[in-house]
Amino acid sequence: xxxxxxxxxxxxxxxxxxxxxxxxxxxxxxxxxxxxxxxxxxxxxxxxxxxxxxxxxxxxxxxxxxxxxxxxxxxxxxxxxxxxxxxxxxxxxxxxxxxxxxxxxxxxxxxxxxxxxxxxxxxxxxxxxxxxxxxxxxxxxxxxxxxxxxxxxxxxxxxxxxxxxxxxxxxxxxxxxxxxxxxxxxxxxxxxxxxxxxxxxxxxxxxxxxxxxxxxxxxxxxxxxxxxxxxxxxxxxxxxxxxxxxxxxxxxxxxxxxxxxxxxxxxxxxxxxxxxxxxxxxxxxxxxxxxxxxxxxxxxxxxxxxxxxxxxxxxxxxxxxxxxxxxxxxxxxxxxxxxxx
Amino acid sequence: xxxxxxxxxxxxxxxxxxxxxxxxxxxxxxxxxxxxxxxxxxxxxxxxxxxxxxxxxxxxxxxxxxxxxxxxxxxxxxxxxxxxxxxxxxxxxxxxxxxxxxxxxxxxxxxxxxxxxxxxxxxxxxxxxxxxxx
Numbered sequence: 001x002x003x004x005x006x007x008x009x010x011x012x013x014x015x016x017x018x019x020x021x022x023x024x025x026x027x028x029x030x031x032x033x034x035x036x037x038x039x040x041x042x043x044x045x046x047x048x049x050x051x052x053x054x055x056x057x058x059x060x061x062x063x064x065x066x067x068x069x070x071x072x073x074x075x076x077x078x079x080x081x082x083x084x085x086x087x088x089x090x091x092x093x094x095x096x097x098x099x100x101x102x103x104x105x106x107x108x109x110x111x112x113x114x115x116x117x118x119x120x121x122x123x124x125x126x127x128x129x130x131x132x133x134x135x136x137x138x139x140x141x142x143x144x145x146x147x148x149x150x151x152x153x154x155x156x157x158x159x160x161x162x163x164x165x166x167x168x169x170x171x172x173x174x175x176x177x178x179x180x181x182x183x184x185x186x187x188x189x190x191x192x193x194x195x196x197x198x199x200x201x202x203x204x205x206x207x208x209x210x211x212x213x214x215x216x217x218x219x220x221x222x223x224x225x226x227x228x229x230x231x232x233x234x235x236x237x238x239x240x241x242x243x244x245x246x247x248x249x250x251x252x253x254x255x256x257x258x259x260x261x262x263x264x265x266x267x268x269x270x271x272x273x274x275x276x277x278x279x280x281x282x283x284x285x286x287x288x289x290x291x292x293x294x295x296x297x298x299x300x301x302x303x304x305x306x307x308x309x310x311x312x313x314x315x316x317x318x319x320x321x322x323x324x325x326x327x328x329x330x331x332x333x334x335x336x337x338x339x340x341x
Numbered sequence: 342x343x344x345x346x347x348x349x350x351x352x353x354x355x356x357x358x359x360x361x362x363x364x365x366x367x368x369x370x371x372x373x374x375x376x377x378x379x380x381x382x383x384x385x386x387x388x389x390x391x392x393x394x395x396x397x398x399x400x401x402x403x404x405x406x407x408x409x410x411x412x413x414x415x416x417x418x419x420x421x422x423x424x425x426x427x428x429x430x431x432x433x434x435x436x437x438x439x440x441x442x443x444x445x446x447x448x449x450x451x452x453x454x455x456x457x458x459x460x461x462x463x464x465x466x467x468x469x470x471x472x473x474x475x
Contacts, residue, residue, distance in 0.1 A: 014475065029423050032395035036475065040343035103344065104369035110390060111379040117386040123393055128344070128374045 016044065020051045023150050028123060031150045035125050038142035049142050052149035059091075059148040060270050061155045063173030065135060065195065068161025070179045071205040073112035075253040076156045080113070080122050082263045083154045089121045091152035093143050095136050097160045098128040105129070109158060123152065134168030135159035138297070141172045141290050162195060170198045171289040174282065175269045177201045177262075180219065182211035196222065199246050200269050203262060207250035219248045241276040244269065302334055345469050346396040348376040350387040352415070355405035356380060360433065360454070364400065367458040368465065384411055388418040391427060397469045398449075403433040408443065416447045426475065428468050432456070 019037075022030035034052075038045045062079070064072045073094060080090040094109035107126035116122040127137045136159055147155045159169050170176050178199035196202075196219070204215050223246060247265050251258030273279035303309070309330055315321040321329075349365045351358050358380050365375045376394050378387065391399045401415060412431060419427060428449040435443070440451045449468050452461055 029392055032393050033475070036343075036346075036395045098374075099369060102370045103372040105374045106365055106369050107374060107376040107394075110376060110394075114379060114382065114386060117389045124390075125393055126374075126376050130344070 016047055016051065020048060023052070023146065024055060026151060028120070031123060031146060032125070034146045035127075035139075035143055038146060039127060039137075039139045041139065045139075045142065049145055052145055056145050056148040059144075059152055059155045060175070060266070061144055061148070061157065061173045062266060063157045063159065063169035063176045064179060065159040065162055065166070065169050065176065066179030066205075067181070067184060070161070070181045070184075071253045072158045072161070072179050073109040075177075075179060075203065075205060075251065076109075076158050077113040077116060078251075078253045078256050078259045079154075079156060079262065079266075080116055081256070082259045084119060084121055086263065088153035089151065090123070091147035091150070091155045092122070092124040092158065093140060093147065093155065094124065094126045094158045095140065095160050096126060096128055098130045100131075103130065123147065123150075129160055132168075133166070135162045135166030136168045136172075140168075144172055167195060167198050171286055171293075174273060174279070175200045175266055177203055177266075179203050179205050180215055181206045182209045182215045184215075200244065201246055201262070201265050202248040203258075204248065204250050205253050207258065208252045208255065212250060216248055216250055223248065241272065244272050244276075244278075299331075299334065303330060345373040345398070345465065346376070346394065347373050347398045347400055347465065348378065348387070348391045348394055348396040349400045349402065350378045350382055350390070351380045351402050352382050352384055352387055352411050353403070353405055353407050354381065355403060355407070357404045358402070360404070361400075361402040363458070364402070364432065364461060367462055371462040371466075373465070384414040384418055388415060388422055388424070391419075392422045392424050396427065397472075398428045398430055398465055400430045400432060400465075403431065403435070406434070408433075408435055409439060412443055412448065413446055419447075426473065428472060430465070430468070432461075 019030050019034055023034050034048055037048050064076055066072055076092055076094065080092060083090050092113065094107070096105055096107045096109060098105040105128035107128060109126055110124055113124055116124065125143065127139065127143065129137045132138050136157070140157060144155055144157060157169060157173060159166065176198050178195060180202065182204065202219050204212055204219065206212070249258060249262055249265060251262055253259070273282065312321065312326045312329055316323055316326045347368050349361050351361055362377070365377050368375045376390065376396065378390055387399070387401065401412070403411065408431065416429065419425070419429065429447060430450050430452060431443055431448045432452040434454050435451055443451050450464060452464065
């Protein structure tokens with residue numbers, strides 16, 4: 001795009017063709033630079049994703065979410081090691097919060113994964129939320145596409161430490177793992193809506209600690225109270241596949257205990273998604289949500305343009321126009337302007 | 342919008358990370374994304390992390406006196422990894438007479454122990470602004 005690429009090992013990738021080609025060929029440097037592009041956003045990011053998007057769809061995308069300090073990074077490390085032992089390559093996207101005051105961030109998830117650093121089969125990238133609220137960052141879905149196109153078999157997306165309502169991860173992961181720890185709440189917490197409902201798999205981490213059995217029990221009894229998952233119909237009279245019941249598994253990520261069972265459960269969930277046909281339905285939902293979100297951001301960005309609304313907002317201030325009517329007016333005008341582009 | 346990305350690392354047998362953490366915090370408070378990798382990293386680990394994170398600046402803190410052994414290795418690995426456009430900034434306790442040698446090796450700057458936090462932030466911004474956009 002700008003500048004000229006130099007030859008050899010010091011190549012500085014500035015053009016889309018070179019970057020995309022090297023990324024697809026497995027270059028770590030190209031993947032890293034591509035992630036910088038999508039994180040920065042803008043035209044070249046859109047162009048890069050557009051180029052690579054047809055080459056995605058191979059990876060198993062697993063979301064790891066849970067409270068701060070529940071051990072998501074340590075679990076990501078353990079899962080990455082488990083996947084490597086099964087001969088798979090791994091990409092990790094670890095999201096940490098940006099400061100609401102300075103906009104800066106300390107990205108510290110990598111510290112838990114230092115011993116993976118020298119394995120070329122593991123690629124770890126940290127991203128900051130930069131004001132995004134759903135537990136991920138704006139570029140997370142694009143980042144997953146890049147890791148997928150680069151040939152990573154397993155992609156682990158680690159959210160920021162979340163509370164109860166940050167559920168964006170369900171919009172990009174095939175399998176959502178909710179990480180709990182003993183002693184963070186009672187059975188009323190387990191009854192609440194939100195985060196716990198989106199789990200395809202529950203992990204009670206730090207299961208060597210006191211109270212783990214109780215947490216396991218509470219999660220399991222919560223799950224028995226949920227309405228049974230819609231049983232997917234089998235193809236033409238064939239028996240329907242058993243609905244998926246989220247397993248509740250104990251683990252101690254730091255001691256690497258329970259990781260094999262967890263890996264089996266991840267594979268089991270992917271197998272279920274495929275045999276039940278749920279994979280296609282889920283994928284359709286995920287891309288639908290992603291497109292809608294991108295469109296909302298585009299609209300929001302245009303609406304944020306100053307002067308677009310000043311005169312109308314003045315009328316609202318004078319009570320000549322209602323807030324709702326004014327908002328509709330803005331959108332109508334936006335449509336008119338867009339059609340002229 | 343892109344923020345400046347920095348990786349702050351401690352390499353080798355050097356157990357003192359308070360300075361590195363303070364620098365990380367200052368850069369964060371200046372709006373940068375700061376990856377911190379913790380103590381006792383090898384040059385290989387640090388450069389691999391810096392490449393994967395595609396940082397603008399690799400900041401290495403050394404208080405052990407081993408800079409003339411470790412920094413050449415870091416530079417060598419950066420070049421081998423094709424990270425020629427990454428800025429290397431060395432900080433910590435470095436004798437004045439070693440500063441020219443570190444610069445000659447390819448360090449974009451050497452910030453000594455008496456550098457005030459604001460000056461570190463300003464210098465990082467300056468170095469990144471002067472470099473080719475990516």
